[in-house]
Amino acid sequence: MGARKAGFYRHDLDGLRGVAIAMVAVFHVWFGRVSGGVDVFLVLSGFFFGGKLLRGAINPSAPLRPVHQMHRILRRLLPTLIVVLAGAAVLTVLIQPETRWETFVNQTLASLGYYQNWELANTASDYLRAGEAVSPLQHIWSMSVQGQFYLSLLILVMGLAWLLRRPLGAKLRPFFIVLITALTIASFVYAIIAGNADQAWAYYDSFARAWELLIGALAGALIGTVRWPMWLRSLLGFIALGLIVSCGFWIDGVNEFPGPWALVPVGATIVLILAAANRQSSPRTRDKLPLPNRMLAWRPLLTLGGMAYALYLWHWPLLIFWLAWTGNERAGLLDGAAILLISGVLAYLTMRFVEEPLRQDSAARQSWRTGVVATIVVLLGVALVATSFTWRIHVANARADGGELAALSPRDYPGARAVLDPHLRVPNVPMRPTVLEAEKDLPMSTDDKCISDFKNGDIVNCVYGDPNGRRTIALAGGSHAEHWITALDLLGKKHGFKVVTYLKMGCALTTEPVPKVMGSNAPYPQCRQWVDKVMTKLVEDRPDYVFTTSTRPWNIRPGDVMPKGYVGIWEYLDAAGIPVLAMRDTPWLVKDGNPQVPKDCLSGGGDAVSCGIKRDVVLAETNPTLAYLTQFPLLKPLDMSDAVCRPDYCRAVEGNVLIYHDSHHFTSTYMRTMTAELGRQIGAATNWW
Structure with a gap:
């Protein structure tokens, strides 16, 4: 895109694309960090598309052709995306375990429909899925944001131009500038608010990202109005280029973008756009540009910039598939270089034989090769959609409903009883x-x-067990307290007590000022606010017991620990005279710092032992809660570790039942097999039976 026909094409910005994609790929492959290069892409996309759209809208002689505009965008972007998705689908089947295919299918459809950012936002905010392995399609979130921006801005600008061209006349230009400025500010403010509330969600939120594209569109609308001396352009250009190249080292983009720190790569890009705004840029006229822009118009960077879209799409899935195949956490120097080289070759071939033939505007310039490429791309797209829906149907048919799993034979599927009684005979039946x-x-x-x-800071109370029971257990905390509801519900119905929930995803009861989401260590300020409300309500409701978790795994060494933030909870409840059923937390399956997901491991050819973990890696020799019983006499420790792990090992499958549905949450089927032992421990702690 650009204004090539008008004699004004920004070759230096093509070179800036080359710098940006180099930073993105290098930081992803060798540093495992966000470089700020994607933010550069977003600004440039807003500049080229938004600027051209606005200039055309305010020109009374320019035709308004929104369908033509959208067709050009899709013809430019969709074929390459389809080719990369098809390649990734083949590698998924060859490398990834069957359990990952459903996620890939969902994200393939989301990528094709340009809502992948929302698919990832929902995954990131779903604690039960937040620990899944990194997706080979995760990077396509930015393409979805751009696609949504293109469509939204096209509808907005074309619609307003159609309505206001005649009544506003020459005032239409300042009207659009004011409008885009207001939207940019609103989006930036929203990004700050959303980031403080839920950073993981804000990272993928389209409106939180919109300001980066809108400010590029605004620069495109204001192009040619900025006047500043050449020496100042060169100085600021060098500073801007330095910031773009270096910001990935000193800004934690994953936890800071798209908030105020994103102003660094975004602002630097705007400076480079405006530095040569009044100069025609081409390889022949580079001496008329500020020196930094002349450097960006260097031919190797122009070539890399031309490959930027395809290279962006190819490098990430190749990296993820390589890491999945090798089991490594990060690429080394040589294999990283190989990934970049292969990505570059595939990107060049995709650009040369897919993008360029299909980008031709004139029917006279198109050939039979263009028709062949278009046909192949369409067939690949149809195949992707068809196979995606077919796999969805297969998975739905392969899954039993909860009623079937709840009715499994206790003789064939003893689960935890096989761990508690080593002499129990376990039949040879499918897991x-x-x-x-x-x-x-x-x-x-x-x-x-x-x-x-x-995102929900409210307390959600539901009643399980015996709704008419005279005694009450309050189930409070995060999902690690929640998964005991399956057994507590059965015990409540059997022994006549009700279970009332006070639960929030990823939020254990703690007095930490700023709790963190376990696993990602992302700040979770809303958790503390929610805990304060829950503690007040628990004192008001006065249940007979509060059931919650009392330990967490160490992040820095083997075993588990009772965090200091939990002590404040025990003090609060002890002062209120409310006893606590303190459950030792679930053993978390973590190997080499990464979650070990048994279903993935088993699907990839592992067995119950290889997909498990040594007990002393995840559990201390004694329950850490026991050290606090003298200080808190109302603390009643519960420990189901011996119903999950053998004396030396925590296996992935026991008694023909899969223990975990991810790396740290029990399946409800296994939980049902622990009901008797949990009932024995609660009965001893409460003297209710």
Whole structure:
């Protein structure tokens, strides 16, 4: 895009694309960080598309052709995306375990429909899916944001131009400038607010990202109006280029963007856009540009910039598939260089034989080769959609409903009873839930939406067990407290007590000023606000017992620990005279700092032992809660570790039942097999039976 026909084409910005894609790929492959290069792309996309759209809208002689504009965008972007998705689909089948295919299918459809950012935002805010392995399509979120921006801005600008061209006349230009400025400010303010509330969501939020594209569009609308001396352009250009190249080292983009720190790469890009705004840029006229822009118009950078879109799409899935195949956490120097080289070759071939033939505007310039390429791309697209929906149907048919899993034979599927009684005979029958069933083998409270999600700060109370029971257990905390509801519900119905939920995703009861989401260590300020409300309500409701978790795994060494933030909770409840059923937390399956997901491991050819973990890696020799019993006499420790792990090892499957549905949450099927032992421990702690 650009204004090539008008004699004004920004070759230096093509070179800036080359710098940006180099930073993105290098930082992804060798540093595992966000470089700020994507933010440069967003600004440039806003500049080229938005600027051209606005200039055309305010020109009374320019025709308004929104359908033509959208057709050009899709013809430019969609074919390459389809080719990369098809290649990634083949590698997924060859490399990834079957349990990952459903996620890939969902994200393929989201990528084709340009809503991948929302698919990822929902995944990031879903605690039960937040620990999944990194997706090979994760990077396509930015393309979805751009696609949504293109469509929204096209509708807005074309619609307003159609309505206001005649009545406003020459005033239409300042009207659009004021409008885009207001939208930019609104989006930036929203990005700050959304980032403070839920950074993981804000990172993918289209409106939180919109200001980066809108400010580029605004620069495109103001192009040619800025006057500043050449020495100042060169100085600021060098500073801007330095910031773009270096910001990935000193800004934690994952936890800071798209908030105020994104102003660094965004502002630097705007400076480079405006530095040569009044000069025609071409390889022949580079001496008329400020020196930094002349450097950006260097031919190798122009070539890299021309490949930028395809290279962006190819490098990430190749990196993720390589890491999945090798089991490495990060690429080294040589294999990283190989990934970049292969990505570059594939990007060049895609640009040369897919992008360029299909980009021709004139029918006279198109050839039979163009028709062949277009036909192949269409067939690939149809195949992707068809196979995606077919796999969805297969998975739905392969999954049993909760009723079937709840009715499994205790003789064939003893589960935890096989761990508690080593002499119990276990029949040789297929494991349940299967690796495909495990994804949906969740506690009833999740299906009933009786747990507040990351964005919901309200207390959600639901009643299980015996609703008419005279005694009450308050189930409070995060999802690690929640998954005990399956057994507590059965015990409540049997022994005549009710279970009332006070649950929030990823939020254990703690007095930490700023709790962190376990696993990602992302700040979670809303958790503390929610805990304060829950503690007040628990004192008002006065349940007979509060059931919650009392330990967490160490992040820095083997075993588990009772965090200091939990002590404040015990003090609060002890002062209120409310006893606590303190459950030792679930053993988290983590190997080499990464989650070990048994269903993925089993699907990839592992067994119950290889997909498990040594007990002393995840559990201390004694329950850390026991050290606090003298200080808190109302603390009643519960420890189900011996129903999950053998004396030396925590296996992935026991008694023909899969224990975990991810790396740290029990399947409801296994939880049902622990009911008797949990009942024995609660009975001893409460003297209710």
